[in-house]
Amino acid sequence: MAGCAAGLQMARGNNSAAKCKGRREGVEKIMKKFKLYFDKEKEEAWLNGMCSRGLAMTKFFLGFYTFAPCEPGAYTYQVDMPPASRKFFGWWGRKREYVSFVEGTGAEYVCSWGFWVIFRKESAKGEFKLYTDIESRILLYQRVRLLFLVLGLYDFVVSLLDTYNVWNYAREFLLEKGSLPEFGGSPVVIPGLALMYLITLAMLTMAARFTVKIRRLKQEKIFS
Numbered sequence: 001m002a003g004c005a006a007g008l009q010m011a012r013g014n015n016s017a018a019k020c021k022g023r024r025e026g027v028e029k030i031m032k033k034f035k036l037y038f039d040k041e042k043e044e045a046w047l048n049g050m051c052s053r054g055l056a057m058t059k060f061f062l063g064f065y066t067f068a069p070c071e072p073g074a075y076t077y078q079v080d081m082p083p084a085s086r087k088f089f090g091w092w093g094r095k096r097e098y099v100s101f102v103e104g105t106g107a108e109y110v111c112s113w114g115f116w117v118i119f120r121k122e123s124a125k126g127e128f129k130l131y132t133d134i135e136s137r138i139l140l141y142q143r144v145r146l147l148f149l150v151l152g153l154y155d156f157v158v159s160l161l162d163t164y165n166v167w168n169y170a171r172e173f174l175l176e177k178g179s180l181p182e183f184g185g186s187p188v189v190i191p192g193l194a195l196m197y198l199i200t201l202a203m204l205t206m207a208a209r210f211t212v213k214i215r216r217l218k219q220e221k222i223f224s
Contacts, residue, residue: 031055031067038206040079040116040144047077047118060111060118075120076128077110081143082117102130115147134221138214145210152203159196166193 033050037043047057047065056070057077082098099109099117107121107128121128131137 029069033065033067034063035065036063038148038202039209040081044077044079047079051075051077056120057110057118060113073123075108076123077118077120078107078128078130080117080119080130081115081140081147083139084115084143134217134224138217138221141210141214141217145207145214148203148207148210152200152207155196155200155203159193159200162193162196 035046037046050057050067051070052073054070054072055067056075057065058068059066080102082095084094095112095117099112102119103109105121106125107119110118110120112118119128119130131140
């Protein structure tokens with residue numbers, strides 16, 4: 001009996017060790033990558049490329065993508081911006097309805113961030129595209145363009161106000177002290193302004209790019 005008990009304890013110990021090892025290996029296989037994408041199509045291509053290498057995206061937060069092991073090419077990813085609601089607070093309810101609608105097609109909701117939603121579908125279930133006709137793609141690009149345009153104009157106004165405040169401070173300092181301030185106590189002032197203008201440029205550039213895409217689709221629609 002003592003031998004049996006010892007054997008059972010050893011078996012339980014081995015099972016526990018195996019489970020712990022499996023958990024450690026699972027944790028080790030989880031991968032995080034940092035990337036910033038402004039173009040949804042490039043983001044989709046990257047996510048599907050990662051999946052083809054056996055890494056399926058499962059989470060996103062502040063530019064950090066989390067990947068878990070999967071069979072190479074197991075999923076097809078799509079990045080989407082659902083249609084907005086006329087009422088600001090009604091947008092979230094509209095978003096939930098839209099997610100439920102897409103899930104009803106056999107797709108899986110992965111995560112959302114701001115106005116963006118990421119879906120995926122098992123490749124074995126067939127091709128996965130949320131927008132297959134020209135008109136729906138035009139409407140999508142118009143929504144994306146509007147977002148970049150609003151963000152770009154907002155950043156531009158904030159940048160101008162900050163520039164005005166810095167200029168006034170420097171001018172008053174020059175009149176009072178006879179020299180320009182060194183901003184020694186605020187080393188991030190000038191780089192911060194430069195960053196704001198760069199963000200503005202990036203947002204407006206993306207708005208312009210989507211304008212070009214919309215025009216091309218409209219031409220394609222005319223000649224198709």
